[in-house]
Amino acid sequence: MAANKKLALVGYGKMGHLIEQLAPEHGFEVALRLDLDENRAAGGIDRQAFAGIDVAVEFSTPEAAPQNLKQLARNNVQAVSGTTGWSDHLKEVSQEVEEAGTGLVWSPNFSVGVAVFRKLVGLAAELLANEEAYGAWAWEIHHDTKKDAPSGTLLNLARTMQENGYRRNIDISSNRAGKHPGTHEIGFDSSADTITLRHVARSREGFAQGALKAARWILDRKGVYTFEDVLFGAEPREK
Numbered sequence: 001m002a003a004n005k006k007l008a009l010v011g012y013g014k015m016g017h018l019i020e021q022l023a024p025e026h027g028f029e030v031a032l033r034l035d036l037d038e039n040r041a042a043g044g045i046d047r048q049a050f051a052g053i054d055v056a057v058e059f060s061t062p063e064a065a066p067q068n069l070k071q072l073a074r075n076n077v078q079a080v081s082g083t084t085g086w087s088d089h090l091k092e093v094s095q096e097v098e099e100a101g102t103g104l105v106w107s108p109n110f111s112v113g114v115a116v117f118r119k120l121v122g123l124a125a126e127l128l129a130n131e132e133a134y135g136a137w138a139w140e141i142h143h144d145t146k147k148d149a150p151s152g153t154l155l156n157l158a159r160t161m162q163e164n165g166y167r168r169n170i171d172i173s174s175n176r177a178g179k180h181p182g183t184h185e186i187g188f189d190s191s192a193d194t195i196t197l198r199h200v201a202r203s204r205e206g207f208a209q210g211a212l213k214a215a216r217w218i219l220d221r222k223g224v225y226t227f228e229d230v231l232f233g234a235e236p237r238e239k
């Protein structure tokens with residue numbers, strides 16, 4: 001694909017570098033890179049730096065993301081955010097995006113496989129909602145540099161179970177070790193049997209490809225969306 005759109009990276013760590021590498025496949029040229037040194041307290045996000053930028057892809061830290069996303073909206077920049085652990089600030093970020101009339105896609109997980117997995121988990125939770133003999137667990141493991149635990153994806157999966165009518169306790173646990181790119185497991189157990197649903201990420205590439213797909217999709221849209229809107233149909237909303 002010809003590189004005809006200009007992309008800014010806000011957060012230039014492991015994900016930022018991978019997105020830069022894959023950007024040309026999605027028709028993007030990376031024209032700006034902001035890491036902590038260039039963007040303390042979102043100070044690197046202004047009209048001058050972002051002149052000519054079509055979309056920003058934000059993978060930073062839970063502490064930095066809300067301020068980065070608000071500052072991007074105030075400067076009229078379309079954005080995709082994959083940073084996890086900031087969902088308590090979603091309301092205020094969404095408000096800024098709506099007021100600015102820009103577009104934002106956010107997701108704690110940009111893997112197509114995880115989006116499908118979440119639908120399967122929702123269905124299993126619905127089918128077992130009234131089966132009192134079953135107890136449920138939710139577990140994940142990631143590399144030892146991941147800062148938030150449990151992962152945003154695991155919390156989202158547990159919320160999906162509840163939204164699908166599963167009202168009993170869900171025992172949630174996490175591990176951080178080695179280099180795991182991310183495994184999420186949802187299980188249901190009774191004295192008769194066990195059902196285990198598991199998604200295993202093989203590398204970080206799927207997340208980067210998904211974020212770039214979302215970056216193309218948001219170029220000419222306004223409002224707040226999740227990755228599932230990109231994949232399965234769009235309704236602007238907070239989730």
Ligand SMILES: NC(=O)c1ccc[n+]([C@@H]2O[C@H](COP(=O)([O-])OP(=O)(O)OC[C@H]3O[C@@H](n4cnc5c(N)ncnc54)[C@H](OP(=O)(O)O)[C@@H]3O)[C@@H](O)[C@H]2O)c1
Pocket residue numbers: 010011012013014015016034035036037039040041042059060061062064068081082083084085107108109110111146147204207
């Ligand atoms: N949604 C998904 O599919 C997905 C997939 C993988 C990871 N993630 C999440 O994405 C985030 C980043 O992951 P990663 O693996 O790339 O982490 P990482 O390698 O630690 O990179 C994060 C980068 O953000 C920089 N940073 C800190 N404050 C900043 C600021 N104010 N402005 C701009 N950059 C700033 C850090 O700079 P310094 O190193 O100088 O501090 C670092 O280079 C995490 O929250 C992770 O959980 C999401």
